[in-house]
Amino acid sequence: MSLIQAFERVLRENPDNDAVRTADRTVSYREFDKLTQIFADDLCAEVAPGGFVGIEASRGLGAITAMIGALRARRPFVFLDSRDSVASNSGKVKLLGVRRLARSRDDGEPCLTDVPEAWRAGAPDPVSAVSDAEGELCYAIHTSGSTGEPKCVLVRPAPLAAVVRDHVERLSVGPDSRTLQFARLTFDGCMTEILWTLTAGACLVVLDEARLAPGPELRHTLEHFGITHLKTTPFALTATEPSGAMRLRHVINGGGACRSAVVATWSEVAALHNAYGATETTVCNLLTGPLDPAACRDGVPLGDVVGDCAYHLRDLDEGAAHTRADGPVRRGEIVITGPAVAAGYLTEHEVRPFGPAGDGTEYRTGDIAELRDGELYFVERLDHQVKLRGYRLDLGEIENTVCRAESVVEAVLAVESHDGSEGTGGDALVCYYLGDADPRELRRHLEGVLDPYKIPSVLQRVEALPYTSNGKIDRESLRGSRVLREDAVATPVQQVLTLVGSLTGVGDAALDDNFYALGGNSASTLSLVAKLRELGWLDAGVRDVLRARDLRVLTDQLRQRSV
Structure with missing residues (x-):
């Protein structure tokens, strides 16, 4: 059954049910049917078959009506956000040959207008290679560029219809769902949440972004609007506390790695699922059933296949075998195969199908995963593997291990220099973590479960993890949190303790601590000595640090010298 066939069945069976609710309006399926059909008729009159229509990506009834209307008209669409740069939007308009744009009127309903002149960028008659794509198209979407x-x-x-059908069934979406x-x-995650709702007779609640801010605002929204189904990000689930006043039944983690702490927290109020997919493979390819916190202490699986696809693991250069503490596992790059693989990338000159032979049969995701006990677990992006002091490291693997420690909610690893700057010359493995774990206890835990070369030099506890507008960790902000504020340093003893804290992440380093017990190593020793010399101890040397039983001995030695 196609998406429109499923939608039209709902119109026959539940015409008086709520279809879309906004902050100031609720529209029944009967009314929504009329609105989408009017827009579809207008679209057929103004845009030729196969031609793309732009839809202004503003939150409200208008954009949702235009999306369903485009599906009913069998015209492919692309969402365009006016908050994006003019260059970005003009590039999309030209590439796709967009001539008409659906915008919301004051009453919230859509109308077709000319594409803004600024977006046409001097190309009144854009030429697109989109006609080279084989088969009917549904939508175009742009990757984040990360x-x-x-x-x-x-x-x-x-x-897409196959993916949506599986979601409706597995999440028990029905007329009483919200x-x-x-x-x-402009993110493809919207496709499943909108379509599983409107093809199942449920109600789609569409609100402005201020009401979706992770934390207390999102919590209030979930409670006030009686939301039963939610698909959101790891950041939102980490920052928002669930409550007994929520009516949630199913919550999906998507767009990033799911942590054990999130499973433990949210499974108390709803069935929590983990989802995995790629823009190039029709949104979602894997989805778990309700997760059991007890079964997720060693990692959260990616789930079973949804939609019309399959997958296999491509062997990595270092071989498929990988050893964990509990034995060897299969590790490789996730490759998605089958009809779910999208038509391809659209370039200025052609449509480039995916697959090694350009035959559209498979898509290499660039994601490394482990297969153990029949379950697939995300490890890391292939392009996020790093080499440090001669060892190849999967940062995601170490992040997962850190997150299995008690009182750790989330962790992010980076390779930086010991002074907090970035670059290929970085010599410190830095772990920023969210949670109440004491860095000393966390280090002792990691020493018991990780090889020595995988243990971070710096364990930096943070109050919150910064995110960019597209939901990615803002690593630049994290690095900035490690920059030493020398103007805040007073006495010589405080100078040393501040330096040690900066190099190890132990913010409450004390005189009785041994530098190496806190995480110091050969590289950070050199950094410590260099910093001590910058602060005036010109004759400080590596031997001083190596021989000092604790920081008290080190500071006593330094204070006995001229500064």
Whole structure:
């Protein structure tokens, strides 16, 4: 059954149910049917078959109506956000040949207008290669560009329908369900949450972004609007405390690694699921059933296949075998195969299908995963592997291990220099973590479960993890939190303790602590000596640090010298 067939069945069976609720309006399926059909008729009159229509990505009834209307008209669409740069939007308009844009009127309903002149960028008659794509297209969406330049992905309707059907069934979506439309419309995660709702007779709750801010605001929204189904990010789940006043039934973690602490917290109020997928493979490919916190202490699985796809693990250069404490496991890059693989990337000159032969049969995700006991677990992005002091490290593997420690909620690893700057010359493995774990106890825990070369030099506890606008960790802000504020340092003893804290992440380093017990190593010893010399102890040397039983001995030695 196609998406529109499922939608039209709902119209017949539940015409008086609420379809879309906004902050100031509720629309029944009967009314929504009329609105989407009017827009579909207008679209058919103004845009030729196969031609793309732009939809302004503003939160409200208008964008949702335009999206469903485009599906009913069988016209592919692309969401365009006016908050993005003019260069970005003009590039999308030109590449896709967009001539008409759906915008919301004052009453919240959509109308077709010309594309803003600024977005046309002097190209009144854009030429697009989109007609080269095989088969009917549903929408175009652009990747975030976090691993390079953003790319335009063309997605077909039939594989999307299969993904949506599986979500409706597995999440028990029905006429009494309410889904919060959480994802930005320029992110493909919005496709499943919108469509599993409107093809199952449920109510889609669409609110402005201020009401979706992770934390108390999101918590109030979930309670006040009686949300039963939510798909959101690891950041939102970490920052928001669930409550007994919520009516949630199913919550999906998507867009990033799911942590054991999140499972333990949210499974108390709803069935928590973990989802995995790629923009190039029709949104979602794997989805777990309700997660059991006890079974997720050693990691959270990615789940079973959804939609019309399959996967296999491509052997990595170092071989497929990998050894864990509990024995060897299979490790490789996730490769998605089958009809769910999107039509390809649209470039200025052609549509480039995926697959090694350009035949559209598979997509290499760049994600490393482990297969153990029949379950697939995310490890790390292939391009996030690093080499440090001769060892190849999967930062995600170490992050997962840190998150299994008691009182750790989330962890982010980076390779930096010991003074907090970034670069390939970084010599410190730095772990920023969220939680109440004491860094000394956390280090002792890691020494019992990790090889020595995998233990972070710096364990830096943070009050909150900063995120960028597209939901990625803001690593630049994290590095900035480690910059030493020398103007806040007073006595010589405080200077040494502050330096040690900066180099190890132990903010409450004391005189009785041994530098190496706190995480010091050969590289950080050199950094400590260099910093001590910058602060005036010109004759400080490596031997002083090596021979000092604790920081008290080190500071006593330094204070006996001229400064």
